[in-house]
Amino acid sequence: MKLWRKGEGDDLDPLIEAFTVGNDHLLDQRLVPYDCRASTAHAKMLCKIGVLTDEARDALCRTLEQIAALADEDKFPIEQSDEDCHTAIENHLIKELGDVGKTIHTARSRNDQVLTALRLYEKDALGELKQLLETYRTELDDVVHRQGTVPLPGYTHTQRAMPASVAMWAGSFADGAAGDVRQVDHTIEMIDQSPLGSAAGFGVPVLGIDRQMTADILGFAQVMDNPMSAQLSRGKFEAAILGVCAQIMYDLNKLASDLILFNTREFGFVELDERVCTGSSIMPQKKNPDVLELLRAKYHEVLGEEFKIKSLGGNLISGYHRDLQLTKGALFNGIDTTASCLKVVAAVLGGLRFNESTCRAAMTDELYATERAYTLVDQGVPFREAYQQVAAAYRDKGNKGNP
Numbered sequence: 001m002k003l004w005r006k007g008e009g010d011d012l013d014p015l016i017e018a019f020t021v022g023n024d025h026l027l028d029q030r031l032v033p034y035d036c037r038a039s040t041a042h043a044k045m046l047c048k049i050g051v052l053t054d055e056a057r058d059a060l061c062r063t064l065e066q067i068a069a070l071a072d073e074d075k076f077p078i079e080q081s082d083e084d085c086h087t088a089i090e091n092h093l094i095k096e097l098g099d100v101g102k103t104i105h106t107a108r109s110r111n112d113q114v115l116t117a118l119r120l121y122e123k124d125a126l127g128e129l130k131q132l133l134e135t136y137r138t139e140l141d142d143v144v145h146r147q148g149t150v151p152l153p154g155y156t157h158t159q160r161a162m163p164a165s166v167a168m169w170a171g172s173f174a175d176g177a178a179g180d181v182r183q184v185d186h187t188i189e190m191i192d193q194s195p196l197g198s199a200a201g202f203g204v205p206v207l208g209i210d211r212q213m214t215a216d217i218l219g220f221a222q223v224m225d226n227p228m229s230a231q232l233s234r235g236k237f238e239a240a241i242l243g244v245c246a247q248i249m250y251d252l253n254k255l256a257s258d259l260i261l262f263n264t265r266e267f268g269f270v271e272l273d274e275r276v277c278t279g280s281s282i283m284p285q286k287k288n289p290d291v292l293e294l295l296r297a298k299y300h301e302v303l304g305e306e307f308k309i310k311s312l313g314g315n316l317i318s319g320y321h322r323d324l325q326l327t328k329g330a331l332f333n334g335i336d337t338t339a340s341c342l343k344v345v346a347a348v349l350g351g352l353r354f355n356e357s358t359c360r361a362a363m364t365d366e367l368y369a370t371e372r373a374y375t376l377v378d379q380g381v382p383f384r385e386a387y388q389q390v391a392a393a394y395r396d397k398g399n400k401g402n403p
């Protein structure tokens with residue numbers, strides 16, 4: 001039963017139902033526990049302002065707890081005819097509690113429900129991303145501990161440039177991850193505002209709801225006072241979250257590109273663990289880095305999802321529009337993809353071995369040209385002159401060998 005049905009004769013054409021619901025009922029499965037939490041806080045608030053009796057509140061809270069438990073065991077399916085988790089939950093409350101169930105939607109709209117459930121989910125998801133970033137950082141630190149002293153050529157323009165090392169290479173990604181953790185924290189701080197009680201986007205007249213109470217119960221740092229600002233944040237906050245995901249993926253993309261190159265026969269700087277490599281169906285000798293290629297590719301997938309959200313939200317006038325429903329799948333996919341890539345990169349790093357002798361053999365003389373110029377500077381030669389002297393020496397040697 002849809003929440004908006006008013007009686008006989010307003011049945012929805014099945015074609016239109018399938019189109020408007022899309023896969024939202026399936027995506028909403030992950031929001032069920034969050035909507036139950038928000039509905040519980042809402043019921044407590046309705047009781048406090050005198051709309052519900054203590055008994056009605058307790059019955060609602062108990063049943064919402066049961067729904068969350070069912071969902072936890074995958075036993076709370078949302079049908080297409082339910083449209084979304086908000087409808088499925090209200091229908092269940094009415095089925096179990098009759099008239100008491102019919103009171104839960106007082107002073108709210110699915111527009112603030114979806115915002116609230118999403119925001120609670122997002123805070124959890126960002127917390128998980130933070131933990132995964134920490135694990136990834138630990139794996140990078142382990143690479144440094146195991147083989148940090150191994151030298152590596154540093155490249156600009158994919159040409160040998162200056163000496164680097166495994167410690168410098170892995171440490172750069174560890175620093176990148178530390179910056180991403182700070183960005184995750186900033187994002188959590190920004191989204192940590194309760195939209196509950198903004199209702200359809202213009203607040204709740206007459207009833208005197210207590211928005212601070214629900215925000216406190218749900219652990220939000222503050223209330224989004226202006227109800228229109230709550231709607232304004234739909235899509236915008238989700239795009240910001242995927243912005244952080246894309247920032248994380250930016251580094252993973254580069255790390256994967258480095259390792260793909262280092263792992264070629266031509267470079268031979270690294271050895272990937274057998275457990276992370278895949279083979280070829282035709283060429284028996286192959287040990288392929290598919291895992292790294294997909295890590296690299298998934299950056300583009302996350303970037304695409306970020307763009308999708310930013311694009312979907314554009315040009316709409318203020319207030320809720322059904323267009324925004326399509327941001328949900330992009331958000332979930334962007335977050336899931338980033339989380340799985342962080343797990344995978346940690347596994348790859350755990351089995352990574354630099355081939356020390358090949359790396360040392362690659363430390364050819366031209367990598368030290370800048371060092372030579374600075375040694376001359378240290379002895380009092382002006383830098384441009386030192387640069388020219390060293391350049392000439394390399395030119396004389398055909399840019400090879402010791403000048």
Ligand code: ARG
Pocket residue numbers: 024084110111114320322324325326328
């Ligand atoms: N599934 C909808 C969404 O994600 C829930 C809100 C529906 N609101 C409405 N007014 N039709 O946006």
